[in-house]
Amino acid sequence: MKDALEKTDLKNLSPTELEGFIAMFGKERYRSVQALRWLYRRGVRSVDEMSNLSKKFREQLNQAGRISTLQSIRIEEDRDGTKKFLLGLEDGNRIESVLIPDKSRLTLCVSTQVGCGLGCRFCLTGKMGWKRNLSVSEIVNQILAVREHLSGKSPITNIVLMGMGEPLANYVNTLKAIELMAHPDGFGFSSRRITLSTAGLLPGLEKLLNEKIRFRLAVSLNAADEETRSRLMPVNRRYPMKRVLDVLRNFPLKRRARITFEYVMVEGVNDSPRDAKRLIPLLKGIPSKINLIPLNEAPEIPFRRPSEERVREFQEILMKAGLTAIVRTSKGINISAACGQLQGRALCP
Ligand code: SAH
Ligand code: SF4
Numbered sequence: 001m002k003d004a005l006e007k008t009d010l011k012n013l014s015p016t017e018l019e020g021f022i023a024m025f026g027k028e029r030y031r032s033v034q035a036l037r038w039l040y041r042r043g044v045r046s047v048d049e050m051s052n053l054s055k056k057f058r059e060q061l062n063q064a065g066r067i068s069t070l071q072s073i074r075i076e077e078d079r080d081g082t083k084k085f086l087l088g089l090e091d092g093n094r095i096e097s098v099l100i101p102d103k104s105r106l107t108l109c110v111s112t113q114v115g116c117g118l119g120c121r122f123c124l125t126g127k128m129g130w131k132r133n134l135s136v137s138e139i140v141n142q143i144l145a146v147r148e149h150l151s152g153k154s155p156i157t158n159i160v161l162m163g164m165g166e167p168l169a170n171y172v173n174t175l176k177a178i179e180l181m182a183h184p185d186g187f188g189f190s191s192r193r194i195t196l197s198t199a200g201l202l203p204g205l206e207k208l209l210n211e212k213i214r215f216r217l218a219v220s221l222n223a224a225d226e227e228t229r230s231r232l233m234p235v236n237r238r239y240p241m242k243r244v245l246d247v248l249r250n251f252p253l254k255r256r257a258r259i260t261f262e263y264v265m266v267e268g269v270n271d272s273p274r275d276a277k278r279l280i281p282l283l284k285g286i287p288s289k290i291n292l293i294p295l296n297e298a299p300e301i302p303f304r305r306p307s308e309e310r311v312r313e314f315q316e317i318l319m320k321a322g323l324t325a326i327v328r329t330s331k332g333i334n335i336s337a338a339c340g341q342l343q344g345r346a347l348c349p
Contacts (some may be wrong), residue, residue, distance in 0.1 A: 008065045013136075014136075015179060034052060080334075081331075083098070084097075085098070097163055106154055106158070113166065116128070117130030120220075124341050136180070159181055169201060200219050222270065290325040294311055298341065
């Protein structure tokens with residue numbers, strides 16, 4: 001029998017790869033549908049729980065494959081209902097996922113990397129630097145770990161890939177994980193309920209042009225001119241905003257679909273009426289909406305959050321120009337679970 005770590009982690013396989021893996025044992029196609037359902041609909045922790053598969057087949061699966069899980073290390077709950085899950089990976093690294101209740105929605109924010117290499121100056125994950133990419137199983141296991149904690153009470157309705165890391169810097173694994181989220185025999189989330197947020201990695205965005213997109217796209221803009229954006233997001237020097245917006249202008253969007261632009265508002269840096277006015281022509285020709293996120297402050301971050309009036313004024317300028325702009329105050333601030341506050345560390349031992 002193979003050593004546990006030599007075995008194939010079944011959750012690292014896309015639906016098509018799982019089919020190929022199972023075909024190695026000469027099994028019919030519907031076996032892989034059954035396995036998918038056991039893995040993601042039921043969330044089994046061992047092959048032996050797959051009770052409608054023959055004993056022989058389970059033995060074969062056990063010999064070549066294994067089912068990984070994440071260790072739930074700590075769960076913190078904010079007064080506003082937001083929960084932050086600190087999860088342990090097999091190599092000892094830690095990541096965070098955040099569960100956000102909002103009216104009829106229950107959104108899970110998942111991580112795609114340990115840390116992030118893009119170093120945006122307002123983001124604590126950026127301060128950590130990049131440690132490594134998450135595997136497909138580590139991405140989807142976040143959903144399973146949180147679902148297990150909810151124990152069937154209220155189902156997760158939406159997934160946002162907005163936790164630690166830059167999803168398009170971990171392109172292959174992220175897209176495979178999304179495939180499992182959207183597959184009818186996998187998690188079965190409608191593609192309207194999966195959102196990928198990117199800092200605008202141009203090569204990744206260009207690759208997406210050739211894919212079947214099974215998610216909504218959000219792009220972190222955070223400035224209305226190149227210089228300010230480069231100051232806040234060093235990645236802009238490599239992939240300037242203008243080129244990113246040009247690609248987005250050609251993005252194959254389904255009818256009525258829109259791209260979300262995220263705009264973290266930073267006092268005295270990108271929050272002036274002039275910035276708002278500059279945004280208007282930039283976004284011309286891109287079906288979009290803008291989420292204005294007042295900065296979440298932290299001692300390590302050298303910026304401040306603008307006043308509410310300043311944010312409203314900015315929003316009104318955009319709305320008067322016919323754009324959709326929504327102010328999003330992050331939830332989970334009291335437990336450092338809000339946007340840009342994830343660091344993968346336990347607050348207490
Ligand atoms: N790397 C991806 C996804 C993770 S960051 C991206 O940058 O889009 C998710 C969102 O959190 C981004 O829109 C980012 O701009 C925002 N964010 C980061 N730090 C923040 C902070 N301190 N306050 C508010 N939003 C922040
Ligand atoms: Fe990375 Fe996104 Fe944070 Fe920038 S905002 S450092 S891209 S996680």
